[in-house]
Amino acid sequence: MKLRLASLAVATALLTGCASSPVRFYTLGAPAIAQNANPLNAATPTVSINRIALPDYLDTQDMYLRDDNQIIRSPNGRWASRLSQGATDFLAARLGQAWPHTFVTDQPQAGTADERLTINISRLDVSHNGQAALDADWTIIPKDEKRPVLHNRASFSANGTVATDSDNARLTQNLLDQLSRQIAASTPAP
Numbered sequence: 144m145k146l147r148l149a150s151l152a153v154a155t156a157l158l159t160g161c162a163s164s165p166v167r168f169y170t171l172g173a174p175a176i177a178q179n180a181n182p183l184n185a186a187t188p189t190v191s192i193n194r195i196a197l198p199d200y201l202d203t204q205d206m207y208l209r210d211d212n213q214i215i216r217s218p219n220g221r222w223a224s225r226l227s228q229g230a231t232d233f234l235a236a237r238l239g240q241a242w243p244h245t246f247v248t249d250q251p252q253a254g255t256a257d258e259r260l261t262i263n264i265s266r267l268d269v270s271h272n273g274q275a276a277l278d279a280d281w282t283i284i285p286k287d288e289k290r291p292v293l294h295n296r297a298s299f300s301a302n303g304t305v306a307t308d309s310d311n312a313r314l315t316q317n318l319l320d321q322l323s324r325q326i327a328a329s330t331p332a333p
Contacts, residue, residue, distance in 0.1 A: 163218070164219045166219050166220075166221055167308060168221050168222070168223040169206065169220060169221070169223060169311075169312040170222070170224075170312075171229050171232070171312070171315065172232075172236060188246070188258070189245070189246045189248070189254075189256040189257050190246070190247045190248070190256060190257065190259075191249070191256035191260070192248070193249075193260065193261045194228065194231050195234070195263070195264060196227070196264065197226060197267065198265065198266075202227045203225060204221045204224065205222075206221060206312070207269070208269055208270065208271045208311065209268045210271045217311070219308065220308025220311065230319055231249045231262075233319055233323075234322065235248060238260075238323060238326065238327055241323070241324075242327065257285065257287075258283050259286075260281060260282070260330075261281065261282045263280050264277060264279045264322075265278045269305060269311050269315060272305075273304055273305050275318055277298070277299045277300075277319070277321070277322060278296075279296065279322055281296070282294050293330060295330070297329075299318050300318075301314050301317040303317070
């Protein structure tokens, strides 16, 4: 009986020692971003944002840090949704704030939007040394074929600590904030 209890105690100690830290989920824009609640009517212009395109290795729930040519996955940090979806939601909310008299959405709509916004992020790196960079291009496609299609691109950077996954999320959000401000400033509100 004593041997059995001792074996059980050793097994419990081993299992407890092997337990890993819990997985933590992160979002962009915490606390939640409230869009301006201006009333909508039939004349309210609509901008539809397509889901952001990201490099395949980033379009996941995994959080990464870059170390030169190596991509290191966080053992415990995850995005609450695929990064492309979280980034699209974040940018739709930020642009909704920047253009308060426009209905900005990333959700399917029954009608055709007045303008469609496509965003391609070709680089989104948060480095282990706290340097972060984002390269993106975007296109505004008007419903009216007589209006020109607008193209633009920009690069952004930020620095900060990356001691935790929360720090990584903050740096990523910082880069996306810069992108949203540049899109809002370079693109006339509909």
